[in-house]
């Protein structure tokens with residue numbers, strides 16, 4: 001028996017139906033170049049990368065010898081197909097779909113045909129020069145792509161029992177194992193972009209074959225022991241241009257500046273960092289290695305304590321899509337890539353496997369409900385790569401340093417890592433609701449659902465009846481079908497002012513242990529619980545080291561961070577002010593943005609009576625202004641629009 005969580009929440013079912021009905025078919029058309037859309041460049045400077053179409057499926061057909069042509073797109077174009085396949089796996093796990101499964105089988109057959117006889121799998125090198133494989137690891141993304149394939153294969157195997165896809169994955173991993181490792185004659189190195197480590201660990205979990213665990217461990221712990229690896233390879237590399245010079249980036253970009261076990265801050269490319277952390281935490285959970293967990297905790301502390309935006313976004317600069325330094329969190333030039341927020345959700349999930357700390361679930365929730373969801377329009381067909389906390393439409397168009405900050409989600413992106421990443425996360429949301437550890441089931445996310453959770457050698461049936469996030473209570477009914485007692489760890493949300501817990505109609509005092517309250521369910525017992533939250537609208541202030549946010553306030557309610565949009569608040573959002581003591585009113589508006597809670601307040605707007613002069617000696621005047629906030633995730637669904645999260649407070 002395995003754990004099964006069926007999501008019943010209206011909020012989340014809408015997203016999951018969107019994945020099944022819109023995202024998967026739409027992305028399939030994009031990958032086949034039949035969607036009839038225009039693909040946007042991410043920013044100035046990307047002109048050199050061919051990205052007018054996806055060509056991803058065509059690349060496989062060419063590599064498989066089914067058609068003629070050349071490779072097109074980024075070196076990691078294959079990963080778009082793999083992430084799509086992984087999303088399909090979770091979708092059919094939730095609801096079987098013979099037509100979609102037939103399509104997935106076609107893709108699996110195509111991938112198998114594109115695989116080299118020795119297991120190597122990468123259309124870029126198969127088409128452009130197989131003799132150059134593994135020679136430009138800084139930019140080539142070969143192991144990254146294979147890691148994504150292995151993840152998809154494991155997910156699809158687990159969903160449908162498809163042996164073929166798992167065999168292709170094992171063959172692929174065996175090829176990597178034959179080429180990399182500490183032994184003489186093998187390459188002593190790793191990929192410029194972490195991901196293979198996650199894939200190998202998943203392959204180990206499903207097959208139990210220890211060499212996959214060992215290889216993942218090798219890649220993780222070897223990292224940083226070969227500074228200059230990528231530049232050294234690049235100096236003698238004569239193959240096809242892997243990624244326009246990325247391999248010459250500083251070692252920090254690739255987390256290659258010192259051995260991983262010595263790292264204590266998040267440096268370089270944000271997605272790479274969180275994929276590294278996800279794999280490290282999985283390794284620590286799997287091998288119960290306390291030292292590796294210490295490293296994970298250092299990363300966690302640095303990221304969430306000093307380098308994360310209030311929306312759960314990470315990556316402070318477009319340059320290298322990277323972290324910069326502690327407290328450097330600029331609202332209008334940041335990066336906050338959708339994939340990075342998705343990766344934080346992965347990281348948090350693995351941390352929960354190691355230690356039951358609600359802080360991990362809180363960050364997971366913050367990233368999920370804010371930055372990750374904001375990565376997609378409500379129609380499931382438009383996507384942000386970059387998720388700003390402040391946008392001025394004119395500046396985005398005319399200021400070259402803000403060309404990456406968009407006010408409208410494009411239909412697709414030349415570098416399309418984010419849309420299918422979001423699809424696979426939303427389709428697998430059921431994996432994030434609970435964490436099982438020994439005799440305990442942690443309830444991490446309040447998501448209406450019916451679940452059967454394998455725990456302590458038996459089964460716990462657990463139902464969450466709730467319309468959270470739009471309702472402030474959860475009724476939980478749990479039946480322990482095993483012969484031993486089971487603990488349920490109920491997360492006590494920090495965004496609530498008061499949490500009341502009623503067990504079998506009797507109010508209970510909460511006893512908090514690292515953010516959870518534990519309830520024991522005896523063998524054969526059924527318990528009925530009700531958690532009620534007093535959720536108010538909150539004003540949030542940043543640490544004053546975050547210079548951009550000094551004197552500013554961000555509004556939140558429950559797990560949602562809110563923002564002001566031009567469509568509700570007019571232009572020049574920076575002229576708006578929220579007086580310190582005015583009341584903030586919350587209303588649920590069922591007809592707005594598919595149903596959202598909005599917040600209103602009586603604010604102020606500064607304006608000049610003399611619009612002509614740039615500088616003057618009088619303070620601008622203040623007039624009354626009605627302010628209206630919407631949840632951040634729902635912004636940019638009403639046309640081109642300025643937006644702001646942090647408003648000046650007076």
Ligand code: FUB
Nearest residue numbers: 076193271321339415417
């Ligand atoms: O390099 C592969 C993916 O493309 C990264 O994860 C994203 O940040 C984007 O650069």
Ligand code: ZN
Nearest residue numbers: 337339417418
């Ligand atoms: Zn991305």
